Amino acid sequence: MSSSYNVQHAPVGAFASFTLGSVNRRGGFASQVGRPGGSNVYIGYREGNGQFFCLPYFETSSAPGSEVPFGVTLTYDTQMRRVFGEQDIRRELGWATDTIRAGRITFTLFSPFGAIPDPRTAPAAEVAQRCCPALIARIELDNTGRAEPMTGVFALDAPSMRDLESTSGGQLIGVAHARRWGFACRPEPGVRAFQAFSPENALEGSADRLFRLGKTGGLLIDVPPGARREVWIALGFHEAGTITTGIEARYAYTRYFRKLEDVLSHALDHREALVREAAQRDEELASSPLSPAQKWLLAQATHGYFGSSEWLDTALDDASPPAPLWVVNEGEYEMMNTFDLTIDHLFFELRYAPWVVRDVLDLYVDRYSFRDEVKRPGAPSELLPGGVSFTHDMGVSNHFSPAGDSSYERPNLDAACFSHMTHEQLTNWICCAGVYIARAGDEGFLERHRGLFAELLTSLLHRDAPEPGARTGVMSLDSNRCGTGAEITTYDSLDHSLGRARGNLYLAGKTWASYVILAHLLERCGNAAQAAESRAASQRSARAIVSAFHEPSGYIPALLDGSSTSAIIPAIEGLLYPHAMGLLDDNAAEGEHGELVRTLHRHFQAILKPGLCLFPEGGWKLSSSSDNSWMSKIALCQHIARAILKADLSDDGRHDEAHVRWQIEGSGYWAFSDQMQRGVPVGSRYYPRGVTAILWLDERSAGAKSASR
Structure with missing residues (x-):
C-alpha cells in the first residue's frame, strides 16, 4: 500500500487540522477552512555539515534556494537538500496515531479522542482537557553508529510568523502564525527555534537564529554522535472571540484557554495522558x-x-x-x-x-x-x-x-x-x-x-x-x-x-x-x-x-x-x-x-x-x-x-x-x-x-x- 496520502490530524471540536502525508504536496496547519493547509512542511535531519535529508511533504516550483526575497540572492548550497522517496518511507496509520519512518528519523502525530463530556454537567477540568485544541508530535532521531553530530529539523513556511519564546517568558520554544496556530516544545538543551528564509538558511548556523522577516520557522534539534534523541512537540490552534453569525458563538475552548500559548502549555503539561489515550484507541482498533x-x-x-x-x-x-x-x-x-x-x-x-x-x-x-x-x-x-x-x-x-x-x-x-x-x-x-x-x-x-x-x-x-x-x-x-x-x-x-x-x-x-x-x-x-x-x-x-x-x-x-x-x-x-x-x-x-x-x-x-x-x-x-x-x-x-x-x-x-x-x-x-x-x-x-x-x-x-x- 502506498504511503502517500494526507491524514487530517485534528483536535476535537476546533474545525482545524494539521494535514500531512501526501508526497510532494503542501499541508500543515489549516483553521476554519475545508481544505488542507498551504505550507511546505520540512521534517528531517542533517548529518554533520552534509546533506539535509527530509520527508517529501513540500512543493518546489524551482530549485531550493533560488527564490529572491527582497531582491537579495541567497548564497547557501542549493544542492544540500536530499528528499526521501516514497520507497524510503514506512508508514503506519492507527486510530489516533500516524507514524512515518525514513532513514534515521521517526515522526509520530498523536490525535487522541474519547468520550466527549457534556460541559453543562461535567467538571471544568475534564471539559478543558477534551476541548483543548492541540495535538502532540514526537520526533525521534537515531544517530547511533555515527561519529558526527546530527541536527534534526521540524519546520514549515507561512506568513506572519513569530517566535513563542519571547511571548511565553521562555517557557515555550517554537514558532506561531500570528495568534492562530503554532507549535512548541519545552526548553531543553540542544533545542532551539528559528526563523529564516529556508531550513537550509537555519542550518548554516547564523547567530541570528530568529530572523523575523523569514517565512520559514521551526525547531532545530542537536543529537550528539552515537546518541538517540526524542523531542515532544505540541501543535495548537486558537481562534478568539465570537466566530459565528446568525447565532453568535465562540469556541468552547476559549473559556479555558485565553491564547495560543495557554493551549500549547496545557498540551505539553498533559502530554503523557494524551499519548496514553491515543495508544488506547490504537489498541482498541488493532484488537x-x-x-x-x-x-x-x-x-x-x-x-x-x-x-x-x-x-x-x-x-x-x-x-x-x-x-x-x-x-x-x-x-x-x-x-x-x-x-x-x-x-x-x-x-x-x-x-x-x-x-x-x-x-x-x-x-x-x-x-x-x-x-x-x-x-x-x-x-x-x-x-x-x-x-x-x-x-x-x-x-x-x-x-x-x-x-x-x-x-x-x-x-x-x-x-x-x-x-x-x-x-x-x-x-x-x-x-x-x-x-x-x-x-x-x-x-x-x-x-x-x-x-x-x-x-x-x-x-x-x-x-x-x-x-x-x-x-x-x-x-x-x-x-x-x-x-x-x-x-x-x-x-x-x-x-x-x-x-x-x-x-x-x-x-x-x-x-x-x-x-x-x-x-x-x-x-x-x-x-x-x-x-x-x-x-x-x-x-x-x-x-x-x-x-x-x-x-x-x-x-x-x-x-x-x-x-x-x-x-x-x-x-x-x-x-x-x-x-x-x-x-x-x-x-x-x-x-x-x-x-x-x-x-x-x-x-x-x-x-x-x-x-x-x-x-x-x-x-x-x-x-x-x-x-x-x-x-x-x-x-x-x-x-x-x-x-x-x-x-x-x-x-x-x-x-x-x-x-x-x-x-x-x-x-x-x-x-x-x-x-x-x-x-x-x-x-x-x-x-x-x-x-x-x-x-x-x-x-x-x-x-x-x-x-x-
Whole structure:
C-alpha cells in the first residue's frame, strides 16, 4: 500500500487540522477552512555539515534556494537538500496515531479522542482537557553508529510568523502564525527555534537564529554522535472571540484557554495522558476483528470527522454557565450540521457524545423546523395539507441561516441538485430521535417531544396522499417549497435512480423505518390510536416495496413506478434504524417484518455483481446507472448486509481493498473523500461522513469472519 496520502490530524471540536502525508504536496496547519493547509512542511535531519535529508511533504516550483526575497540572492548550497522517496518511507496509520519512518528519523502525530463530556454537567477540568485544541508530535532521531553530530529539523513556511519564546517568558520554544496556530516544545538543551528564509538558511548556523522577516520557522534539534534523541512537540490552534453569525458563538475552548500559548502549555503539561489515550484507541482498533483494510478506512474516516467538528459555546462571557452548540461542517462545502450527514454521524456520536445528538435534534426542532403544504406533480397551484419538517442544514461557513431556512435548498428545480429534501429530512429526524432514545435512554427527550411525534406522523401521511384510502406508504407529493420543481434525496449528485425523492425505493425504505419507529414511540407515549395508525402505514410501505419486486430482473427497480429500472444498494438502508433500536432482532427475516427483510435480501444478493452494483476492481457501486459512489453509504450498507440481511459477502476483503485504493490513489491529497467517481473524488472531499464505518465494530461473528480472510 502506498504511503502517500494526507491524514487530517485534528483536535476535537476546533474545525482545524494539521494535514500531512501526501508526497510532494503542501499541508500543515489549516483553521476554519475545508481544505488542507498551504505550507511546505520540512521534517528531517542533517548529518554533520552534509546533506539535509527530509520527508517529501513540500512543493518546489524551482530549485531550493533560488527564490529572491527582497531582491537579495541567497548564497547557501542549493544542492544540500536530499528528499526521501516514497520507497524510503514506512508508514503506519492507527486510530489516533500516524507514524512515518525514513532513514534515521521517526515522526509520530498523536490525535487522541474519547468520550466527549457534556460541559453543562461535567467538571471544568475534564471539559478543558477534551476541548483543548492541540495535538502532540514526537520526533525521534537515531544517530547511533555515527561519529558526527546530527541536527534534526521540524519546520514549515507561512506568513506572519513569530517566535513563542519571547511571548511565553521562555517557557515555550517554537514558532506561531500570528495568534492562530503554532507549535512548541519545552526548553531543553540542544533545542532551539528559528526563523529564516529556508531550513537550509537555519542550518548554516547564523547567530541570528530568529530572523523575523523569514517565512520559514521551526525547531532545530542537536543529537550528539552515537546518541538517540526524542523531542515532544505540541501543535495548537486558537481562534478568539465570537466566530459565528446568525447565532453568535465562540469556541468552547476559549473559556479555558485565553491564547495560543495557554493551549500549547496545557498540551505539553498533559502530554503523557494524551499519548496514553491515543495508544488506547490504537489498541482498541488493532484488537478488533476488522480486516486491515477496514481498520485503515475507519481510522482515516475518524480523522476526517474530527477535522470538521466545531464545539461552540453561545455563552459569550465566562461568568455565564456553558451553553454548548455542536457543529459538524460538511468538509470542503462547510455547510453546518447538514441533516443527511447528521444521521450518518449518529452512531459515532452516540458512542462518544450522546449529548451532541440530543442538542442537534433539539436545535432542528427549535430553529430549523417549519410547516409546509404539499402539491401533486404538475400541479403547483393546488396546495394540500402538509406538516412539519426540517431544513437540509443550519448554515454555511460559520454563518447560521435564518430560522426555517437552509443554505442549500432552492425552489423551481426538477429533482436536481439544490432542490429541497423535505421528506428525507423528516425521516432523518424521526430515525435519529428513535435511535437516540433507544441507545441513550433519555426519557426527558421522549417526554419533551411527545406532542411532536404525532405531528411527524401526520406530516408523513400527508406526503403520501391527502385521502386515507389512496395512501400507499410511499412519498408521492412534493413540498410547496419546491415551487414548480420536485424534491430530491441526499444522493443529490446521482441520477434519478437515487436523486429523485418521489416514489424512490431508497426513501420508501426510510419511510417504512420512520413509521415503525413512530409506532413504537407513540405507543410509549400512551397514544395507542396513532401508534396503530403508524403501524398500519408501515405495513403499507412494506407492501409497496415488496410488490415492486421484478421477478425477471431479480430485484426491485429504483423508482417504484418503473420509470427507472436501475438497481440500487441503498434500498436496504432503512433497515438499520429499527434494528439499532432493537425493533428488528437477529431473526428479522422470520419476524413481524420478515417478508420485507427476505425480499430486500433477494434484491441485495441479485445486484451485488459486476455489471450492476460492483465496479470491475471490486468497489461497490451504489446505483447500476451511475459511476458516482459514496464511501460513507457503502460502509453503512455493508454493515446492514452482514448484520441484518445475513448476506454472504465472501469477497469482503477484495471490496475493502478497492475502497482503500480509492482513498489513497484517488484521494491522496484530500484525506478522506466520500463522493467517488470510478475511484476518483469528484466532490465531498476532506469529509467527515465516513464514520459510518464505526458500525463495523458492532459486528461480531461477521467481523471475525471478515478478519480471517
